[in-house]
Amino acid sequence: MKHNLRLIIFVGIMGLITSFLLAGMDALTKERILANQEAELKTTIMKAYDISYTLANLHEVFDESVKIMTHDGLSFYIDESTGYVSYVFEGSGVWGPIIGVITLQSDFETIASIVVLQQEETPGLGGIVAEAKYLSNFNGIKMVPSLEINKDARGAPNEVNAISGATRTSKAFEELLNESYARHKAAWLILNG
Amino acid sequence: MGKGGNVDMKWIRLKYKKWFNISKDGLVKNNQIVIAVLGICSALAVTNRVENAIAMGLGVTFVVMASSMTVSLIRNLIPSRIRMVTYMVIISSLVIMVQMFLEAYFFDIAKALGAYVGLIITNCIVMGRAEAFAVKNPVRYTLIDGFASGMGYTYVLILVALVREILAFGTILNVQVMPDAWPKWVVMAMAPGGFFVLGVLIWIIRELSKNFEVEMK
Amino acid sequence: MDRIIEIIVATILNHNIALAYILGMCPLIAISTNVRNAKGMGLAVVFVVTLTGIINWPIYMLLKSTGTSYLSLLVFIITIAATVQFLEMFLDKFFPKLYNAFGIFLPLITVNCVVLAVSLFFANRNYNFAETTAFSFGSAVGWMLAIILVAGIREKMAKNSDTPRGLAGKGIVFIILGILSLAFIGFTGLANI
Numbered sequence: 001m002k003h004n005l006r007l008i009i010f011v012g013i014m015g016l017i018t019s020f021l022l023a024g025m026d027a028l029t030k031e032r033i034l035a036n037q038e039a040e041l042k043t044t045i046m047k048a049y050d051i052s053y054t055l056a057n058l059h060e061v062f063d064e065s066v067k068i069m070t071h072d073g074l075s076f077y078i079d080e081s082t083g084y085v086s087y088v089f090e091g092s093g094v095w096g097p098i099i100g101v102i103t104l105q106s107d108f109e110t111i112a113s114i115v116v117l118q119q120e121e122t123p124g125l126g127g128i129v130a131e132a133k134y135l136s137n138f139n140g141i142k143m144v145p146s147l148e149i150n151k152d153a154r155g156a157p158n159e160v161n162a163i164s165g166a167t168r169t170s171k172a173f174e175e176l177l178n179e180s181y182a183r184h185k186a187a188w189l190i191l192n193g
Numbered sequence: 194m195g196k197g198g199n200v201d202m203k204w205i206r207l208k209y210k211k212w213f214n215i216s217k218d219g220l221v222k223n224n225q226i227v228i229a230v231l232g233i234c235s236a237l238a239v240t241n242r243v244e245n246a247i248a249m250g251l252g253v254t255f256v257v258m259a260s261s262m263t264v265s266l267i268r269n270l271i272p273s274r275i276r277m278v279t280y281m282v283i284i285s286s287l288v289i290m291v292q293m294f295l296e297a298y299f300f301d302i303a304k305a306l307g308a309y310v311g312l313i314i315t316n317c318i319v320m321g322r323a324e325a326f327a328v329k330n331p332v333r334y335t336l337i338d339g340f341a342s343g344m345g346y347t348y349v350l351i352l353v354a355l356v357r358e359i360l361a362f363g364t365i366l367n368v369q370v371m372p373d374a375w376p377k378w379v380v381m382a383m384a385p386g387g388f389f390v391l392g393v394l395i396w397i398i399r400e401l402s403k404n405f406e407v408e409m410k
Numbered sequence: 411m412d413r414i415i416e417i418i419v420a421t422i423l424n425h426n427i428a429l430a431y432i433l434g435m436c437p438l439i440a441i442s443t444n445v446r447n448a449k450g451m452g453l454a455v456v457f458v459v460t461l462t463g464i465i466n467w468p469i470y471m472l473l474k475s476t477g478t479s480y481l482s483l484l485v486f487i488i489t490i491a492a493t494v495q496f497l498e499m500f501l502d503k504f505f506p507k508l509y510n511a512f513g514i515f516l517p518l519i520t521v522n523c524v525v526l527a528v529s530l531f532f533a534n535r536n537y538n539f540a541e542t543t544a545f546s547f548g549s550a551v552g553w554m555l556a557i558i559l560v561a562g563i564r565e566k567m568a569k570n571s572d573t574p575r576g577l578a579g580k581g582i583v584f585i586i587l588g589i590l591s592l593a594f595i596g597f598t599g600l601a602n603i
Contacts, residue, residue, distance in 0.1 A: 003274075006272060007272055007274055007275055010270075010271075010272050010275065010279075011275060011278070011488070014279060014282055015282070015484075015488060018282055018283075018286040018484060019481060019484065021286060021290065022286060022289060022290065022480060022481060022484065023478075023481075025289075025290045025293045025294070026293060026480055028297075029293045029294065029296065029297035032297035032298070033293070033296045033297050036296065036297070036300045040300070092534060092535040092536070095308065095311070095534075096307075096308070096311075096534050097534060117304075118304070118307065119307070119308070120307055120308040120311070121308060122238055122241075122308070123238075123239055123241070123242065123245040123248075123308050123309070124239070124241035124242035124245050124358075124382060125241055125382055125383065127308060164377075164379045165361075165379040165380070165382050165383045167598050167599070168425070168430075171602070230436075230439055230440075230580045231436055232436075233432075233435040233436060233439065234432055234433055234434075234435045234436070234523060237432045237435070238432055275491070275495075277491070277517075277520050277521055278487065278488070278491035278520065281487045281491075281520075281521070282484065282487060282488070285483050285484060285487060286484060289480065289483060289484075293480075311527075311530065314483070315433075315523035315526060315527070317436040317521070317523075320521060380592070380595075383591075383595070384429065384430065384432050384588075384591040384595075385588045385589070385591045385592040385595070386588075387432070387588075388584045388585070388587045388588030388591060389584070389585065389588040391584050392577070392581060392582070392583075392584030392585045392588060395576070395577070395580075395581045395584065396574065396576040396577045396581055397576070399575075399576040399577075399581065400574075400575070400576035405575050405576065405578060405579075406578050406579025406580060406581075
């Protein structure tokens with residue numbers, strides 16, 4: 001009994017110390033991490049719209065050049081000059097979340113570009129989903145009736161080739177893009193009457 | 194004797210130095226992947242490209258050294274019954290703190306390494322070195338063992354990755370080394386490819402070093 | 411119900427945690443020397459993984475609601491260790507025969523990466539309780555299937571095959587696993603997880 005007590009005390013102390021260290025680290029770094037992520041989002045959107053900025057003035061340039069509309073917690077980032085719209089998509093990949101920015105042309109159907117900001121897929125295989133070279137295949141593809149990522153894409157306007165050897169990641173990516181598109185389209189229609 | 198005399202003496206003295214033997218163990222004699230057969234999950238997952246193998250190898254080396262050092266420091270305080278859990282808690286806390294730090298101050302590196310974090314935490318080598326060495330040895334030897342084991346792991350990873358990347362993509366470190374007509378054997382980048390290449394590598398290394406397991410009956 | 415069946419089929423066949431995700435390799439390679447041990451280890455894994463999946467789900471929901479999900483990895487490790495510890499004590503007291511049958515396998519499970527991975531997966535994919543239970547059970551059964559298959563082959567090979575000495579012992583397991591994972595790729599697209 002005394003032995004078990006000692007075990008429990010040790011685990012308790014260890015748990016407390018590590019929780020404390022983690023919470024401390026979290027508190028120290030949380031703001032910077034959020035700031036980094038916000039900067040990353042803004043620079044990604046500005047790059048998609050070909051807006052030039054410097055690290056010093058990126059926030060000001062963003063506020064000036066990009067119009068933001070929100071509805072029901074969903075945000076749209078609009079480039080007034082071209083009418084292009086961007087939003088953040090998020091969903092489950094195979095190993096972890098896949099988060100990125102998709103930019104649609106003013107018809108809200110044709111993809112202008114996709115950038116993946118965060119993913120934890122198998123490096124070198126599913127991880128290709130984040131590479132600019134693969135994502136450039138999505139440019140000009142239509143999201144309607146729904147996006148399809150298939151093994152042997154035959155060139156339909158809504159079809160993209162899957163990553164060879166990474167079927168599961170490709171499928172997960174297709175699902176999360178379609179799902180977030182459906183949600184955002186509904187909100188977009190409401191915002192634009 | 195004669196001319197080689199001095200060199201022989203230095204070599205013999207070296208063979209008895211503890212740090213030399215620890216290093217030899219980690220790199221060759223008790224190579225974590227080939228001989229001890231640990232850390233396989235990651236060895237298969239990240240060896241589809243050489244750059245991933247290098248990143249993972251360095252990451253694991255760093256984590257093994259840091260966590261083993263921590264375990265070694267408190268080795269006299271850990272109750273025997275729960276030592277496995279203790280290692281896991283130390284290792285995962287360490288890795289998460291490093292990840293948070295990187296995300297705050299070295300954002301780009303953190304993103305590049307994001308996928309590896311989970312693989313490093315559950316890597317049997319990190320736990321294995323803590324249990325087999327760190328908990329019984331002082332810090333200075335533990336650090337050498339951590340470095341040697343990590344490096345032993347890294348070079349095997351790179352060897353496997355070289356074969357897999359060339360066969361599957363025709364590149365090394367993303368540089369095309371094979372002519373365009375090279376057929377891309379994609380299955381080499383997937384699970385089966387990892388198993389086969391690693392199996393053959395183990396076969397070759399064990400034959401060359403005459404380090405065989407006793408056949409199980 | 412359909413979803414439950416789909417998840418179970420998927421986790422055993424085309425999302426097999428050992429043959430598709432390559433997890434839990436260390437214990438699989440070590441304990442697959444004969445079918446009897448493989449069955450023991452497999453059953454122990456099914457038990458523990460399903461149990462810890464069920465226990466960790468409400469805990470994760472709690473952490474999420476208080477915004478401390480960065481602690482989830484740490485908490486999962488501790489609950490897994492505690493679960494195995496209590497299970498050992500419980501079996502030893504009330505089912506001593508079963509406890510002896512499990513033997514060394516039970517404490518070994520604490521360090522089987524499958525247990526932790528399953529918890530991390532359901533957290534990442536936001537499964538509900540029923541999905542989490544099905545996913546945990548199915549994944550563990552899939553792992554058990556893999557280790558029994560490998561053990562069966564190794565047993566036969568030990569008697570009848572002329573294994574090269576460089577591959578004797580653990581080396582040949584890689585070749586076996588390679589062929590098995592290749593075969594299981596044939597299940598791709600069968601069910602969605």
